[in-house]
């Protein structure tokens with residue numbers, strides 16, 4: 001794992017944006033894996049500015065988001081569909097039909113997950129996957145559990161994730177208890193992975209991730225099996 005420790009959140013966001021720029025410049029039809037949450041907001045702001053300035057062109061890129069709450073309406077302001085529209089897709093020139101998200105409105109979540117996995121396979125997998133990390137070590141909504149699912153699936157959120165994400169909702173009871181998420185192997189099959197973490201709240205989990213061995217109750221530890229992972233974090237999240 002390559003590690004880049006940045007002075008602050010802004011620098012972390014700019015560094016990540018430079019990596020996306022290099023990826024899309026070298027391969028204009030890149031398949032990008034996008035994440036949601038607070039962590040990548042600065043990255044998306046940088047990409048939006050770069051796109052407006054004509055420095056990056058997303059017109060031939062394809063994207064797949066990691067996860068979505070279930071059930072949730074696409075136009076619910078807390079859906080990741082709405083998040084991506086607001087923070088990135090409305091500000092860059094990606095074709096809407098090329099920007100894929102799991103459908104939290106479906107009546108057939110299993111079929112939705114199978115279809116999503118097939119679509120990722122059909123375009124040859126993800127070239128560059130952007131990841132945040134939960135303070136419990138989840139990546140996407142692959143939560144610490146006794147069972148890991150390799151491919152896109154429906155899952156239950158842990159109490160700690162529901163509590164952490166309740167900051168975006170008016171009350172903890174409104175947070176959906178389930179989600180659709182790409183699986184661990186879907187993530188590990190990406191050619192390149194950029195893991196981002198910022199703030200003192202992530203220091204403990206990054207410390208566990210960078211420690212010896214691979215902790216079994218830390219889904220992010222599986223990233224150690226991947227040959228091309230770059231961790232970009234700020235000083236506050238870096239344990240040393």
Ligand code: PGA
Pocket residue numbers: 036037038039040132133134135138139140
């Ligand atoms: P955050 O979430 O970026 O809001 O901290 C990260 C995650 O849960 O993957």
